[in-house]
Amino acid sequence: MINNMRRNLSLLVLLTGLVLPWVYAHADGRIKGTGGVSSIGGAGGGGLIPWATLTSLASEEQRGFTAFATYTDLDDFTLDVVGGGVNFSDRLELSYARQSFTIKANDAEIEQDKYALKVRLAGNLLYGKLPQVAFGLERSHLRDPATARAVGAKDDDGTDLYISAARAWIDGLFHRTSMLNVNLRYSQANQFGLLGHGGDDQDTRVQVEVAAAMFLTRSIAIGAEYRQKPDNLNALREGGAADVFVAWFPNKHVSVTGAYVMLGEIAGARPQNGFYLSIQGAL
Amino acid sequence: MSMIRNFSLGKGLCALTLVMLLNACSGTQHPENLYSALGGEAGIATITDYFIVEIANDERVIAYFEDTNVERFRYFFIEHVCMLSDGPCEYTGDSLVDTHVGMNVTGAAFNAIVEDLMAAMNKADIAIGTQNRLLARMAELREQVIQL
Ligand code: HEM
Numbered sequence: 001m002i003n004n005m006r007r008n009l010s011l012l013v014l015l016t017g018l019v020l021p022w023v024y025a026h027a028d029g030r031i032k033g034t035g036g037v038s039s040i041g042g043a044g045g046g047g048l049i050p051w052a053t054l055t056s057l058a059s060e061e062q063r064g065f066t067a068f069a070t071y072t073d074l075d076d077f078t079l080d081v082v083g084g085g086v087n088f089s090d091r092l093e094l095s096y097a098r099q100s101f102t103i104k105a106n107d108a109e110i111e112q113d114k115y116a117l118k119v120r121l122a123g124n125l126l127y128g129k130l131p132q133v134a135f136g137l138e139r140s141h142l143r144d145p146a147t148a149r150a151v152g153a154k155d156d157d158g159t160d161l162y163i164s165a166a167r168a169w170i171d172g173l174f175h176r177t178s179m180l181n182v183n184l185r186y187s188q189a190n191q192f193g194l195l196g197h198g199g200d201d202q203d204t205r206v207q208v209e210v211a212a213a214m215f216l217t218r219s220i221a222i223g224a225e226y227r228q229k230p231d232n233l234n235a236l237r238e239g240g241a242a243d244v245f246v247a248w249f250p251n252k253h254v255s256v257t258g259a260y261v262m263l264g265e266i267a268g269a270r271p272q273n274g275f276y277l278s279i280q281g282a283l
Numbered sequence: 284m285s286m287i288r289n290f291s292l293g294k295g296l297c298a299l300t301l302v303m304l305l306n307a308c309s310g311t312q313h314p315e316n317l318y319s320a321l322g323g324e325a326g327i328a329t330i331t332d333y334f335i336v337e338i339a340n341d342e343r344v345i346a347y348f349e350d351t352n353v354e355r356f357r358y359f360f361i362e363h364v365c366m367l368s369d370g371p372c373e374y375t376g377d378s379l380v381d382t383h384v385g386m387n388v389t390g391a392a393f394n395a396i397v398e399d400l401m402a403a404m405n406k407a408d409i410a411i412g413t414q415n416r417l418l419a420r421m422a423e424l425r426e427q428v429i430q431l
Contacts, residue, residue: 028343029391031398059391127425171419175412217411218401 008082011098012069027087027283029059033221033249034125034168035087037257038068038280040192041138042083042097043116047259047276048225048243049209051181052134052166053125054093054118055085056282057252063088066282072261074274078102083114093118101194103267110194111143118164125179131167138162140193151267152233153196160187162209176214179223183209190232191266199232213247221247229264239264243276255280317420318370320413327364331357333403343395347386367420379427388429397421 035057039045044055044066056064067084083097097114116138123130138160142148145156162185172178185207188197207230213223224244231238245259259276266272321327335357338348348356359376366374376382397418404414 029389029394031394059389059394061389061391127422169419170422171412171415175415177415 008069008080008098008100012067012082012084027056027058027062027064028252029062030057030090031126032057032218032252033215033247033255035064035066035282037247037255037278038066038070038083038085038095038097040070040072040079040081040097040099041114041116042081042085042095043118043136043138044085044087044093044095046181046211046213046223046225046243047245047257047278048241048261049181049183049211049227050116050118050136050138050162050164051183051211052120052132052164053181054087054090054120054134055095056087058087058090060089060091062090064282066280068278068280070276070278072274072276074261074263074266074272076104076269077266077272078104091120099192099194108147109144110147112192112194113141113143114193115139115141123165125166125168126170131165134164134166136160136162136164140189140197142193142196145196147267148190148194148196151190151195151235152200153190154198154200154232155188156196158188158193158197160185160189162186173214176216178214179212181209181211185209188230188232190230190236191238192229195233195236195267197232199234201232201234203230203232205230219249221249223247236268237265239271245276253282255282317368317413317416318365321364321368321409321417322407323370324361324365326407326409327361327368327370330400330403330407330409331361331364333406334360334400337399337402338396341395341399344392344399347388347392364417368417379424380431383428384431386431388431390429393425393429 035055036044036051036053039047039050043050044053045051055066058064064087070081072079080100081097085093085095087093095116099112101110118134118136121133121135123132125132140158142156148156162183164183166181168177168179170177186205187207188205190196207228209227211225213221215221227241229238229240241263243259243261245257247255247257249255257278261274261276263272338344362372362374365372
């Protein structure tokens with residue numbers, strides 16, 4: 001765990017160092033909080049799923065950058081993620097995440113790379129008639145495919161595609177700014193790709209993901225997410241995942257998110273619940 | 284398989300219902316007249332005074348106001364907010380389009396102004412729910428202001 005943290009932090013510093021000079025910008029053109037946080041797959045969103053919003057607060061005439069580190073402590077596993085994203089003109093988002101999934105019992109580790117892009121197709125989260133609609137692609141690459149092969153996955157790597165729509169109501173529930181996001185995802189991933197893609201009991205390939213959030217104050221948002229997951233492996237059962245979260249935006253450049261996550265059965269272990277903590281920096 | 288499909292449909296419907304609920308809530312629940320919630324004429328004048336200070340200190344937007352007659356802006360902005368909040372005023376200034384045409388107000392500048400107004404309303408101790416009621420009405424005017 002400590003080793004992981006140390007390595008992840010160095011990776012984060014490296015990423016920031018590489019990307020920052022290239023994109024340097026002071027992206028603050030959108031309202032605080034409307035950039036969301038970083039999902040475990042790296043894309044801007046909530047924590048569990050991407051949202052139609054693009055990462056950072058870059059507006060159409062700006063370029064923005066985010067870097068994040070996430071720790072999730074489940075009953076029998078931990079999932080550590082580190083990554084970053086770039087937002088070009090609030091139109092195109094590119095992101096990267098490195099996931100390290102550890103089995104507590106034997107300290108075995110599965111590492112995965114996530115490369116993703118997201119394009120805003122139409123609309124604006126806050127203004128106008130249309131919701132904000134985005135198209136996204138997430139490419140997963142397993143660095144440690146042995147487990148995936150052992151459990152019967154068809155492929156080590158895979159690609160997810162999704163369409164996402166998000167709407168915020170400035171004067172929403174209880175006169176608080178409230179948001180709803182719905183994704184339709186095409187995916188064959190087993191446990192976010194950590195157990196590869198596809199399998200001997202191929203499930204439906206289109207999944208629904210939903211998130212709802214509300215700003216209690218200008219700096220504190222609460223919300224919940226649900227993510228349907230395919231169940232492709234005969235030997236293992238996979239169900240949906242959900243979380244409830246609190247996100248704190250002390251200013252336009254930092255966010256801290258805490259969540260209680262319910263990831264369902266993973267790799268034959270009992271339903272996995274636990275805590276999630278994520279820190280994001282944005283420029 | 285089919286259960287899972289039904290499940291997604293259920294989720295979709297659920298989401299749709301939530302959207303409609305949210306819409307309904309944001310549209311109808313107005314127990315108190317917004318103008319009074321803002322503190323009437325005096326309250327709106329206080330907000331506007333803080334707003335002008337926020338703008339003056341905001342390097343993101345100050346350039347837009349370089350040649351602005353502040354007294355005139357103050358007068359008509361107060362009148363405009365009074366009208367927007369269902370107060371007893373008629374707005375007698377220039378139309379929003381005529382006023383902002385040629386300024387090339389960017390999306391970022393619009394949001395900066397929104398943040399300045401939020402800061403001003405905070406200083407005037409306006410409750411966040413009341414702030415949001417006004418901001419939502421202003422948001423609907425965005426197309427009459429930006430990138431003209
Ligand atoms: C919905 C949002 C907005 C509303 C309701 C609004 C309203 C008004 C009103 C009522 C006036 C006075 C009109 C008159 O003098 O007859 C005004 C003037 C002005 N507004 Fe806006 N405004 C908005 C957004 C903005 C934004 C985003 C900017 C720029 C960043 C801006 C820049 C100005 C300037 C520079 C003037 C003074 C014009 C002059 O000097 O003649 N406004 N606005």
